[in-house]
Amino acid sequence: MHTQIVKPATGRFEGAYLLSTCVAILAICGSLIFLRQTKLEVIPLQPYQISAFSDLSKTEQGLFNDLYAAALELQTVYRDSRTWLAVDDLVDLAMPPFTQTALSQKQGGHQWSALPFNTADASSMAYLGKSARTAEARSFLLVMTQRKQRDAQEFGFTIWVNADAAAPPKAIDPAALSDTGWREAVALKGEEAQRGATQGKAQ
Amino acid sequence: MRLSRRSTIAGLALFGAATRSARAEKKLRVGITLHPYYSWVAYIAEDKVEIVPLIKAGFEVHNYEPQPDDIKRAATLDVLVMNGIGHDSFALKVLDAAEVRNKVKLIYANQGVALIPTSGDTGEAKLYNAHTFIAITAAIQQIFNIATDLGKIDPDNAEFYRKNARAYAAKLRKLKANYINRLAGVDGKYLRVATIHGGYDYLMQEFGLNVVAVIEPAHGLMPSASQLKDTIDKVRALQVGVVFSQMMFPDQFVETIKRETGASIYTLVHITEGEYTARKFEEGIEYDMKVITDAVLAAQAAGQKAPQ
Structure with missing residues (x-):
């Protein structure tokens, strides 16, 4: 009589193959994730700067964006006419935030004035928006500059905020503004978002 | 013989003039990815450029996949105006597929636009909102960006583009003011x-x-x-x-x-x-x-x- 002992089909080897395949996939994927890690670019903010993206209230962000759009138009006008528009011109053009609207009265009630100032190598103009109610929105200062570089014109502008702007600034440069409580609000721009950059305090 | 040389010179001059004229008449083909960019470029450039929507009307932009026709159209473009921070990532794939990525000049409408965070609960990290095209103020920022960049590509019409950008911005501001005043x-x-x-x-x-x-x-x-x-x-x-x-x-x-x-x-x-x-x-x-x-x-x- 022939007796053959047949081992039960446990699937032991198949299980081991499957397990080792899973381990191999996890190891490969884990290594690839580790190798392909990239560091997020952080745009450093100086001590006198704040983020317009995360450090302004929603109301202030609205005012900031209005000023930002106005600055682009002021540059365009200067390019063709070589003059910075007066506040009255901006009001005539119904350009926010200079023009008074039902909304601006609920968002700090800023009173705007032009502050012409001189710089050695540039044409400059500043616009001060003094807040009537800083709890709603702080005071704003828009600083426009234009430098002639060989055949091209180089435009720049900065936007500053201050909770305690009792008087117009005596001098308009980063050190003097910073000393009197002004902080430059720096926008997170589309070109920075496009490359995945964020804003952070300078080390 | 003398007459023949004169004829040749005159012929060459005529040919040169014709070429210059053809070049002047050839309009820039400006591609756009989203509907608002069509409107903005139309107001800024009027008939100085030919506007070419990269995707056909009727497609839903949030889940769009490029079609073969888009690749053919992309191959004919000189310039492409795009959002760049959301909604039109397909555009670069289309340019790559048409092998014109290095030829087509890109205008990122949002390049210098100040972004705001997305509302609601997005955890600790604030995410930027890519919908700058559903707004007036952010639209005006983009209109000036597009006009400036288009002027760099086509300097002969740069002043024309700037003038139109200002007129369009004024029109949009007035439109918004009408509705803001409703809320007095x-x-x-x-x-x-x-x-x-x-x-x-x-x-x-x-x-x-x-x-x-x-x-x-x-x-x-x-x-x-x-x-x-x-x-x-x-x-x-x-x-x-x-x-x-x-x-x-x-x-x-x-x-x-x-x-x-x-x-x-x-x-x-x-x-x-x-x-x-x-x-x-x-x-x-x-x-x-x-x-x-x-x-x-x-x-x-x-x-x-x-x-x-």
Whole structure:
């Protein structure tokens, strides 16, 4: 009589193959994730700067964006006419935030004035928006500059905020503004978002 | 022989003039990815350029996949105006497929635009909102960016583009002022507003409205039954008075939210649907501004305020 002992089909080897395949996939994927890690670019903010993206209230962000759009138009006008528009011109053009609207009265009630100032190598103009109610929105200062570089014109502008702007600034440069409580609000721009950059305090 | 040389010189001169004239007549072919860019370029450049929508009208931009025709069209472009921070990542794939990535000059409309965070609960990290094309102020920033960049590519018409950009910006500002003035005497910031889609933060900000939640289950996708229930729970929990939905959100879902929460529901447009026309942006944004101001006035009349 022939007796053959047949081992039960446990699937032991198949299980081991499957397990080792899973381990191999996890190891490969884990290594690839580790190798392909990239560091997020952080745009450093100086001590006198704040983020317009995360450090302004929603109301202030609205005012900031209005000023930002106005600055682009002021540059365009200067390019063709070589003059910075007066506040009255901006009001005539119904350009926010200079023009008074039902909304601006609920968002700090800023009173705007032009502050012409001189710089050695540039044409400059500043616009001060003094807040009537800083709890709603702080005071704003828009600083426009234009430098002639060989055949091209180089435009720049900065936007500053201050909770305690009792008087117009005596001098308009980063050190003097910073000393009197002004902080430059720096926008997170589309070109920075496009490359995945964020804003952070300078080390 | 002498006559023949003169004829040759005259012929060459004529040929040169004809070539110059043909070059002058050949308009820049400016591609655009989204409907608002069609309108903006149409106002800035008028007939100085030929505007070419990269994707045909009728496609939904949130889940768009490039088609073979798009690749053919892309191969003919000189310039492409794109958002660059959302909604049109397909454009670069199309340019790559058409092997014209290095030939076509890109104008990123948002390059110098100041972004704002997405409203609602997005955890600790603030995410930027890519819908800068559903707004007036952010639109004006982009219009000046496009005009400046187009002027660099086509310096002969740079002043023309700048002049038109200013006129268009003034027109849009006036349009917005009409609707802002509707809200004289109304303080909308106490109204608790939610949007079904995260695309309206820039516009809501311009009207001083406080978006407490974006209750879109997933960007550009239809909600499941359980997601709809979560939406209803969120509207109730946040005591939202007004919900702004959008055209592509199904009516039966809107009706269910309205019935279950008692919130007023209004529908906005995303300005990325339908035919491409110069007036598309104005019409879309005016529609949205009218709906928003109607909603605020109705809520004011009904005495809706933020819960204490």
